Amino acid sequence: MQERGAAVDHSSINRWAVRFLPLLEKAFRKYKRPVGKCWRMDETYLKVKGAWKYLFRAVDNAGKTVDFLLPAKPNASAAKRFFDKAKYSPTRPLTR
Numbered sequence: 001m002q003e004r005g006a007a008v009d010h011s012s013i014n015r016w017a018v019r020f021l022p023l024l025e026k027a028f029r030k031y032k033r034p035v036g037k038c039w040r041m042d043e044t045y046l047k048v049k050g051a052w053k054y055l056f057r058a059v060d061n062a063g064k065t066v067d068f069l070l071p072a073k074p075n076a077s078a079a080k081r082f083f084d085k086a087k088y089s090p091t092r093p094l095t096r
């Protein structure tokens with residue numbers, strides 16, 4: 001932005017990201033490449049920048065990541081929100 005003569009603070013870019021990234025994700029999710037029809041949920045802990053985070057991940061049979069969520073604390077509402085989001089995505093899993 002500075003090359004074009006616009007002085008923008010990092011907090012402005014953060015506010016734009018918070019505002020527009022969910023809209024972009026919603027718009028581009030329907031164009032996501034298809035994954036396998038049968039996939040499973042995975043959960044584990046990871047150390048990110050020195051802090052432990054909880055990783056929820058949906059993986060298909062070929063090992064491709066369908067979706068993931070990296071909350072700071074493992075809570076039931078985050079897990080349910082992630083599961084519902086992954087379950088109702090365009091790449092819906094088979095039910096057994």
